[in-house]
Amino acid sequence: MDTLVQQVATRLRDEGGRMTSQRRLILQALEELGGHPTAEEIFRHVSRQSPGINLSTVYRTLNWLEENGFIAPRWFEEERRRERFEPAVQIARSHHPTPFHFRCRSCNRILEFADPRMEEIVAQFERRSGARVKDVELTLYGLCQTCAKTESLSGTSPHHEGFIR
Amino acid sequence: MDTLVQQVATRLRDEGGRMTSQRRLILQALEELGGHPTAEEIFRHVSRQSPGINLSTVYRTLNWLEENGFIAPRWFEEERRRERFEPAVQIARSHHPTPFHFRCRSCNRILEFADPRMEEIVAQFERRSGARVKDVELTLYGLCQTCAKTESLSGTSPHHEGFIR
DNA sequence: TAATTTATTGCAAAACATTTGCAATAGACA
DNA sequence: TGTCTATTGCAAATGTTTTGCAATAAATTA
Ligand SMILES: [Mn+2]
Ligand SMILES: [Mn+2]
Ligand SMILES: [Zn+2]
Ligand SMILES: [Zn+2]
Numbered sequence: 001m002d003t004l005v006q007q008v009a010t011r012l013r014d015e016g017g018r019m020t021s022q023r024r025l026i027l028q029a030l031e032e033l034g035g036h037p038t039a040e041e042i043f044r045h046v047s048r049q050s051p052g053i054n055l056s057t058v059y060r061t062l063n064w065l066e067e068n069g070f071i072a073p074r075w076f077e078e079e080r081r082r083e084r085f086e087p088a089v090q091i092a093r094s095h096h097p098t099p100f101h102f103r104c105r106s107c108n109r110i111l112e113f114a115d116p117r118m119e120e121i122v123a124q125f126e127r128r129s130g131a132r133v134k135d136v137e138l139t140l141y142g143l144c145q146t147c148a149k150t151e152s153l154s155g156t157s158p159h160h161e162g163f164i165r
Numbered sequence: 166m167d168t169l170v171q172q173v174a175t176r177l178r179d180e181g182g183r184m185t186s187q188r189r190l191i192l193q194a195l196e197e198l199g200g201h202p203t204a205e206e207i208f209r210h211v212s213r214q215s216p217g218i219n220l221s222t223v224y225r226t227l228n229w230l231e232e233n234g235f236i237a238p239r240w241f242e243e244e245r246r247r248e249r250f251e252p253a254v255q256i257a258r259s260h261h262p263t264p265f266h267f268r269c270r271s272c273n274r275i276l277e278f279a280d281p282r283m284e285e286i287v288a289q290f291e292r293r294s295g296a297r298v299k300d301v302e303l304t305l306y307g308l309c310q311t312c313a314k315t316e317s318l319s320g321t322s323p324h325h326e327g328f329i330r
Numbered sequence: 331t332a333a334t335t336t337a338t339t340g341c342a343a344a345a346c347a348t349t350t351g352c353a354a355t356a357g358a359c360a
Numbered sequence: 361t362g363t364c365t366a367t368t369g370c371a372a373a374t375g376t377t378t379t380g381c382a383a384t385a386a387a388t389t390a
Pocket of ligand 2: 201266277
C-alpha cells in the first residue's frame with residue numbers, strides 16, 4: 001500500500017466500489033497538480049490525457065474522495081463558488097498537515113503555516129462556551145512579500161501581474 | 166447622524182446616490198434581524214412589509230453596503246453558496262467587533278468570540294513570511310454545548326431538532 | 331409646484347458552479 | 361466468457377448571484 005491510487009483502490013474494494021480509468025487519472029492529477037486545484041483545473045488536466053472524460057465524473061470522484069477523507073476542500077473569500085481541493089499527498093488523514101492558510105489578495109498565492117498557540121485558543125473557547133470543537137479554519141488575507149514590495153513602490157496598487165491562477 | 170438609515174443616507178448623498186424606500190426597508194431588516202442573515206432571509210423579511218420588492222434589489226443593495234463598509238459577508242463551509250451578512254449594527258467599521266466565529270454542525274448556531282493572542286500569531290506569520298496581513302478569518306466548527314450533551318446521551322448522532330435556520 | 335435629470339427598480343434572462351436522472355458502458359468476479 | 365451492477369457521459373436541472381433594459385421615482389432646478 002503505497003501510492004494514492006493503491007490506497008484508494010483498497011478502500012474502494014472494501015465497499016464494493018470499482019477502480020476505473022477515470023478515477024486513476026483524477027488521482028494522478030491530484031498528485032501532479034499539488035497545491036489547491038479546483039474541480040475545473042483537475043478536469044482540464046485529465047482532459048489532456050483523456051479528452052473524453054466528463055466534468056461530472058470529476059465532481060463525483062472528488063466528492064467521493066472528500067467523503068472518504070482523502071482530500072479536503074477549502075474556500076477562500078471572494079471566490080464564492082470555487083472549491084479548492086487539498087492535494088491528496090497526505091492520504092487518509094482527516095486533518096491537514098499545516099492547517100492554516102494565507103492568501104495574497106493581489107497574486108492569489110497561497111502560503112501554509114502552523115502555530116501551536118492556536119491549540120490553547122481553541123481549548124479556552126471550549127472551556128468558556130461548553131462547545132466541542134472538531135475543526136479549525138484559519139485564513140489570513142493580505143499581500144505576500146513580493147506584492148507588498150511592488151505595492152509600496154508604485155503608490156496605489158497597479159494590480160501588477162504574476163498571477164498564480 | 167445616528168441611525169443606520171441616516172448614516173447610509175449621508176454616504177449616499179455624498180456620492181450622488183439616492184435613498185429609496187427599498188433601501189430603507191433593507192436597512193431596517195438588517196437591524197431587526199441581527200445575526201448573520203442571508204440575502205434570501207433579508208428578502209423574505211422585507212417582502213412582508215413590501216411584497217413588491219425584488220430579490221435583485223436586495224442583492225444590489227447588499228453589495229453596495231458591503232463595498233461601502235457597512236456590512237461584511239461571511240462564509241461557512243458546506244453552505245458553499247450562501248453568504249451571510251453581518252448585521253450593520255456597528256456601522257462604518259471595516260473590522261468586525263468580535264471577528265471570530267464558532268458554528269455548530271448540528272444546529273447551525275453561531276457563537277462569536279475574540280482572543281488577543283491571535284494578534285501575536287498574525288504578527289509572527291508576518292515576520293516569518295514577509296507578507297502583510299490585512300484580514301483574519303478564524304472559524305471553528307463542532308458541537309455547541311446543547312448539541313454536545315444530546316449527542317453524548319444518545320450514542321451516534323440522532324440529528325436532533327432545534328435548528329436555527 | 332411642476333419639469334427635468336438620471337439613479338434605481340422590477341423583470342426576465344444570463345451566468346456560473348455543482349448536482350442529478352437515465353440509458354449505455356465497463357469493472358470485478360464467477 | 362458471461363453476469364451483475366457500479367460508474368460513466370450526456371443533457372437537463374439546481375441554487376445562487378448578476379446583468380441588460382425599459383419603466384419608475386428620487387433629487388434638483390426652474
Ligand atoms: Mn492547504
Ligand atoms: Mn459575526
Ligand atoms: Zn502576492
Ligand atoms: Zn448546536
